[in-house]
Amino acid sequence: MSGARESREEREERTGQEDQDARAGDTARGRTGGARALLSRTAEALALSLRAGPFGCLCSALLATVQGLLPAGIALLTKWLLDRLQHGPAAGGPQPLALVAGLALLTTLYALLPQLSEYVQARLRRGIVLVVQDRLYGAVNRFTGMARFESPAFLDRLRLAQEAAVTAPERITASLFAVVQQSLTVAGLITVLFTISPPMTLITVAAAAPVLLVETALSRERARMTLSLSPRNRRQLFYQRMLLDLAAVKEIRLFGLGGFLLRRMNDETRVINAAEERLDRRALLRQAPLTALGTVIAAGGLAWMILAAADGRFTIGDVSAFIASVSGVQGALVGMLLQGAGAYQALLLLGHFTDVTTAGPDLPVRREPLPTGPLRRGVELDDVWFRYGDDGPWVLRGVSLTIPYGSSLALVGLNGAGKSTLVKLLCRLYDPVRGAIRWDGTDLRDMDPGRLRDRISAVFQDYVEYDFTAADNIGLGDLAHHGELDRIVAAARAADAHDLVSALPRGYATLLSRVFTEGSGEGSGEGEAGVSLSGGQWQRLALARAMMREGRDLLILDEPSAGLDAAAEERVHRRLRAYRAGATSLLISHRLGAVRRADRIAVLEEGRITEAGSHRELMRRAGTYARLFTIQASGYTDAHGPEEAEEAEERC
């Protein structure tokens, strides 16, 4: 036991799991602010943008610079032109015609450059979406286990990360360019303003400071609200999906659930709207007086300037430059603050994206995993304890079981006994909380999960129906041979699916989908409708997908025939028996007639193995298995005891 403890400690050290957890914790702490975290996220967003489109970034920066300086240039040329008109050649400076030409050029650029900027930014945006999408879903693919996908808290974070991935990096980059542009506008105009009246410059700038503080506080509140409303947003999405879900249409119509779901969705939306409305109201109440203050200052300054101009202390050109500068500076500062606030909010949101993309592995993986050789002795579960959460009930309680090499084990038990959970552990989608599962004596935790899974073939109880062609649905079982029709056909035959696929309109090339249509690659909606299969037909395809994985060491069949008609079930089990002969397999089924020929049968009750042996041994023992078997058999015959049931079953 101490040896086991020691090796686990070593393992933990090797995986560096603690480092990763600490890093994840750091990111989580930085999520709601902290100048360092914000700076590093800004750098991250810029790096993403540069990777997505270095040329686009360069163009955007150049355009921002030119656009930023244009207002000051226009204000200055206008002042010179007006001074020239007022005072004639005595005013000095360039000729009026040159000034008019300059003004025409600058105002044309002022009108055209935003459109060019929009074009460049849209291009950049598309590139960024591709890069962040690749990064986010690449990170999700690297989670080797299932726990994160079954954790509501993590799903919330994932939803926010998805939102952040689509909007945040682009928004941060665009805001940064906008801030650069507006800073240059402010700097240019302030320089102009300063040459006319230094005190007015200071007052104008000071008036914008409170707005900055309010916007920063509001951004924090908005980010917090987004996080707290996230579960409601998820529920709202759930109702939306349910109302449009093909699989749910029948029940929704029959049970009249449409109105009920709609009401619930609207309730969630109302709560979300109310929270947003409250925040918008707070924003309005805080922003309005400060905006009014800025306007009063500008109006006061203008009145003073006009009076001073009447005394001859300023020229008309000065007044025009002053008007342009005050409104330009105020506008640019408010714009800067709003862009900054938007970027701040996006930076906070980007924290979720960073959390997901930098999260360590969900299952500890050794830096140098032990080799996963072909199975030679068997798979052994040694005192395996498992529960889904630290405070949840134990689902498996000390399961010890062996699947010897080359033999078949059947697992039976009532609903909720823990059979599918055991399958998840065998595929290392979860690790046992206590105890170990060993592959020829090597702990699964010491193996590379990908290599381990490559040695396993499985049909899960909740298999997937892919909206692809029939060939793809089978070929996906082994991507390395995905396009080999011979192999696909052989797998279909083994699963009793060949005839059904051959009878489809385009055979193996038939698209099996109620969502997509044939030949509608661009999503035009044109083309032939895909074909729908029945539940049992889908199940045979799922089985064929597992059969596609030739030469695997362990075959797991979790309720492989639950949806089949009696004749199909009999055929499938006959073929499966032939397929499994000599292979190491685990079969889970509530149809006890199908499991009786397994080399060994184990009964799982409330997470414990209570009986194990051959069919005959278990029938003789007259325990749970015999009772369940008799109940099932008596459904078809008049058998009342284990012996009678068995005889009747034999006859069937």
Ligand SMILES: Nc1ncnc2c1ncn2[C@@H]1O[C@H](COP(=O)(O)OP(=O)(O)OP(=O)(O)O)[C@@H](O)[C@H]1O
């Ligand atoms: N992701 C999960 N999180 C929490 N509990 C779970 C999760 N999945 C399963 N359980 C619980 O674990 C127990 C065992 O479930 P499992 O699916 O393994 O049973 P089973 O024997 O396969 O049942 P069935 O015969 O109905 O398929 C059940 O009580 C179930 O509620």
